[in-house]
Amino acid sequence: MTWLKLVEGYMPMQMISELAICILVFSIINYSLKKAGMGLPKFWAGIFVWAFVNLFYLKYRIYPPIPFSVRAIYGTVSACGIFMWVSGSQPEWEEFKRPIINVLDAKTGFTKALRMALLILLPIGLWGFAYNSFLPSFDEPIELRTVHPAPPATTKVHGKTYVLQTAANPYRINPEGKYDQAYSNAHIVDQSMGRLMKDVKSAEDNPWDPNAKGYIKHVREGGEIFFQNCHFCHGDNLNGRGLWAFAFNPIPANFTDAGTIAQLQETFVFWRVAKGGIGLPGEGFPWASVMPPWEQHLSVDEIWKVIMFEYWHTGYYPRTWE
Amino acid sequence: MGRLFIQMTRGKKKLFAAMALMVMGGLLLLPIFLSVTAVASGGGAPAGGPPADVVAAQKEGAEGEEKKVEMGRDVYYKTEGPAIGMPAPITADNETFYPRYNFESRVLLWVANQQHLYYGSFVLAVPIFCMCIEFAGMVSKDKAMAKKYDQLAYDFIKISLTAYSLTAILGGILIFTFLTLYPAFFGYLSGIFRPVMHIYALMFVAESGTLYIYYYGWDKMREGVMKWVHLSMSVILNVIGTVLMFLANSWIGFMMSPAGVDEQGRYLGNIWHVLHTALWNPLNVHRILGNMAFGGGVVAAYAAYRFLSSKTDEERAHYDWMGYIAMSLGVAFLIPLPFAGYWLMREVYAYRQQMGITLMGGLLAWLFIIQATMIGILFLTTNYYLWQALGRMTGGERFQKYIKYLVFILVCGLLVFITPHTIVMTPAELKAMGGQQHPVLGNYGVMSAKNGGINAIIMTTILSFIWYQRGNRVPTVSWAKFGNIFMGCFFVIGQLNNIWLACYGYFIPANVRIGLSVPQVAGTLSCLLLMTPLNLAMLKGARPLGPIQWGKIAPRSQYALIMLATAFTWMMGLMGYIRSSVRLFWHVNEVMRDNSPWAYTHTIGFAANVISFNVLFFWISIMFVFWLGTLGAKKVPVPSTAGQPVPSPQPATGH
Structure with a gap:
């Protein structure tokens, strides 16, 4: 259902709102049918809602496709929710289980036939399930990857030791030349596509201004380093979809995602850039990163500048603890 | 004249009994005071230092020479102090440091520790409930209710008494496991905590004495001033119990965030620094609340078990009521528990960033998703129980038709709460998704x-509670309409504020985002602390629609209580594992390395299996405890007419 767009920036709330609207519409329809004496039995209503959410909405409406493990979680939780709904009160519970009891008691010809069919089909279904689970699988195995392993307390780059908890980006400075995250935060432009030349109000905010100095000048320098070294994998828009990105599995980190650099301290990014995939700690199993250790190609200053550019471009702020 | 004499004699007897009790209490507490004074004044052999005879020999040998004391720097407080303790042993993978059976020693210790903790938590939580319920009974003006509360408190303490013996036995097993399988580590730890461990043992004696007097003196001290003395004993009991727990917490606090020692692990002479580590207080608060929620859950499960096996309506009514009270107490402490957990995690991050990331974003992050699922189960089950409980009230059906809307909010909230950041997927799914994070679910x-x-x-849970309170009553106060509208608006605004802040958090820096949790929590707590009293005020003089028919509740509700307790138990086992394994390959973080062959992190599946085993073992053993509890109170079944409404639960026969 890609014809119905998920609006970037609002997708999570859009999903919940759409589900809420659907459930509301179902409630209204069912209420109207009940008033007309044709209400859907609770048993079928419960099955319908579960099937709609899990087999239709989550499978076909949300794109890119949701991995099975998450759909399995959602399916289980929604099944529990539906059970809570249909058994919330005794009359509702009686209504829900009536068709089940009718089939089990089997007093009519139809229910007798249905019971017989179920008695035959259920074991066959279970057998099929068991058979499938024993078939050899040639898929690559699932790996629980730790994307952001815990960093070490210190890291040594170009002969100097940095304490990750206390180190700071030396280029994140205000016009007085002092470290000032609030100042740099205030000069991040609007978080949307095409932000490079948008909403730039003054030379202080414009990295391409020939008179730019201080923080914004260092951002430009970081950008130059990024486009010379990093964009091939991490992409022009820093979304992890560079020219070479799809040669790798997994594809490179998407910095525009709220779950990557926005969650990390600047020193964490410094450590990861400097040490690359090969420098991942044991916790970073299965070390699925081909990023080179950039300390072999870039100076410390260049690493700090490129990190600053990444934050500036994505509109995110490095995590701080105070 | 004769009557006056008898009255005086009775008065004297009471006075004498009270004085005797006080003397006994004083004697029980005396060793603790003496030990505390000794520790406070720095008396006794220094912890971790050489024995007294060695010190004396050294003194003699060094006669005339100037005594040199090496100074050390505290790894946490950064203060200087005399390095009087032994350094932490540098162990190696051999039988000397790690004697072993042909089995993983760590798992043996894990099981012993977990079982001790389950029982310890239970026996620390239940007396607190007893204290509250006994007090409620004493201040109640309704005689019948007072008697019911008193009986309930007694039932609670009766359950915990057998569990108390098991706690002590399991504690002994735990110590033996430590001594036999991890002698080097336990030797080091007991060297540091030597005085604290002695105080701990003495407090255990005091706790036992107080508990036995409290339990066996129930009938003797049931009237007048003696009842107050009895209640005071429960206060003493709980103070001792809480201090006991704080002391035990200091050991795990030290293992996670050591203080009071230098880099080599040498004790620097300040026992308060060793106790008062970075994580001690958050652990204390988190554990008190956790124990209470857990204790409530276990007692509720006991009541559910008794309800389901009841033969008479009277019994069913009593255990239905007991289950409700226990569940309410447990949930009352469950609600602030996530906030205490949040504080603990904040302190973990402040102490060591790596530790925080390993927990929440790295190696152990998936376990937190399981934890979130368990928290969700707890709240959903609580709501479900309350909705079922509406069924035993005339008028409860007014609210039951709105359950579906609450279900929707609960399910949406839970789905968001348990969506993993790092999704488990096949490489093919990863490619189809186009990256590690899903653009919507990420x-x-x-x-x-x-x-x-x-x-x-x-x-939503608070709203369910409010509906439950209103189940069979209609507010009649003149401002009832206004109150209802105000309450409705308050909840809607609270939810909107919560959702708005959750969305807004994506557009601001992480440090400001962390601060957003304050207004979110404030909204939730406002609903709890303002709306519940408002509801009670509205219900003053309310028109009853009918009595609560205790015992007339669907059996599904009792299974919900059992599930609640099981979820508590499983979650406790899980969180204990997470807290312990975050030290990775350290016995004492950054001070004493674990060089045993088991210094690795288990797979999630293996850990889940051991946790499940622990849960199963605990429930089998506690069932035995429950059964023992029934042995002493066998009653002749009272014939009852089936289907007859039960106006109120009847207290059981004498103690």
């Missing part, structure tokens, strides 16, 4: 959304 995986999810769930 947003649910971070803290801002999760805070919104859990607050939505808690607010």
Whole structure:
């Protein structure tokens, strides 16, 4: 259902709102049918809602496709929710289980036939399930990857030791030349596509201004380093979809995602850039990163500048603890 | 004249009994005071230092020479102090440091520790409930209710008494396991905590004495001033119990965030620094609340078990009521528990960033998703129980038709709360998704959304409680209409505020985002602390629609209580594992390395299996305890007419 767009920036709330609207519409329809004496039995209503959410909405409406493990979680939780709904009160519970009891008691010809069919089909279904689970699988195995392993307390780059908890980006400075995250935060432009030349109000905010100095000048320098070294994998828009990105599995980190650099301290990014995939700690199993250790190609200053550019471009702020 | 004499004699007897009790209490507490004074004044052999005879020999040998004391720097407080303790042993993978059976020693210790903790938590929590319930009974003006509360408190303490013996036995097993399998580590730890361990043992004696007097003196001290003395004993009991727990917490606090020692692990002479580590207080608060919630859950499960096996309506009524009270107490402490957990994690991050990331974003992050699922189960089950409980009230059906809307909010909140940040997927799914994070669901995986999810769930639970309170009553106060509108608006605004802040969190820096949890929590707590009293005020003089028919509740509700207790138990086992394994390959973080062959992190599946085994073992053993509890109180079944409404639960026969 890609014809119905998920609006970037609002997708999570859009999903919940759409589900809420659907459930509301179902409630209204069912209420109207009940008033007309044709209400859907609770048993079928419960099955319908579960099937709609899990087999239709989550499978076909949300794109890119949701991995099975998450759909399995959602399916289980929604099944529990539906059970809570249909058994919330005794009359509702009686209504829900009536068709089940009718089939089990089997007093009519139809229910007798249905019971017989179920008695035959259920074991066959279970057998099929068991058979499938024993078939050899040639898929690559699932790996629980730790994307952001815990960093070490210190890291040594170009002969100097940095304490990750206390180190700071030396280029994140205000016009007085002092470290000032609030100042740099205030000069991040609007978080949307095409932000490079948008909403730039003054030379202080414009990295391409020939008179730019201080923080914004260092951002430009970081950008130059990024486009010379990093964009091939991490992409022009820093979304992890560079020219070479799809040669790798997994594809490179998407910095525009709220779950990557926005969650990390600047020193964490410094450590990861400097040490690359090969420098991942044991916790970073299965070390699925081909990023080179950039300390072999870039100076410390260049690493700090490129990190600053990444934050500036994505509109995110490095995590701080105070 | 004769009557006056008898009265005086009775008065004297009471006075004498009270004085005797006080003397006994004083004697029980005396060793503790003496030990505390000794520790406070720095008396006794220094912890971790050489024995007294060695010190004396050294003194003699060094006669005339100037005594040199090496100074050390505290790894946490950064203060200087005399390095009087032995350094932490540098162990190696051999039988000397790690004697072993042909089995993983760590798992043996894990099971012993977990079982001791389960029982310890239970026997620390239940007396607190007893204290509250006994007090409620004493101040109650309704004689019948007072008697019911008193009986309930007695039932509670009766359950915990057998469990108390088991706690002590399991504690002994734990120590033996430490001594036989991890002698080097335990030797080092007991060297540091030597005085604290002695105080701990003495407090255990005091706790036992107080508990036995409290239990066996129940009948003797049931009237007048003696009842107050009895209640005071429960206060003493709980003070001792809480201090006991704080002391035990200091050991795990030290293992996670050591203080009071230098880099080599040498004790620097300040026992308060060793106790008062970075994580001690957050652990204390978190554990008190956790124990209470757990204790409530276990007692509720006991009541559910008794309800389901009841033969008479009277019994069913009593255990239905007992289950309700226990569940309410447990949930009352469950609600602030996530906030205490939040504080603990904040302190963990402040102490060591790596530790925080390993927990919440790295190696152990998936276990937190399981934890979130368990928290969700707890709240959903609580709501379900309350909705079922509406069924035993005339008028409860007014609210039951709205259950589906609450279900929707709860399910949405839970789905957001448990969506993992790092999704388990096949490489093919990864390629189809185009990256590690899903563009829609990835947003649910971070803290801002999760805070919104859990607050939505808690607010809905509070609403369910308010509906339950109103179940069979209609407010008649003149401002009832206004009150209802105000309350409705308050909840709607609370939820909107919560959702808005959860969305807004994506557009601001992380440090400001963390601060957003404060207004979110404030909204939730406002619903709890303002709306519940408002509801009670509205219900003053309310028109009853009918009595609560205790015992007339669907059996599903009792299974919900059992599930609640099981979820508590499983979650406790899980969180204990997470807290312990975050030290990775350290016995004492950054001070004493674990060089045993088991210094690795288990797979999630293996850990889940051991946790499940622990849960199963605990429930089998506690069933035995429950059964023992029934042995002493066998009553002749009272014939009853089936289907007859039960106006109120009847207290059981004499103690």
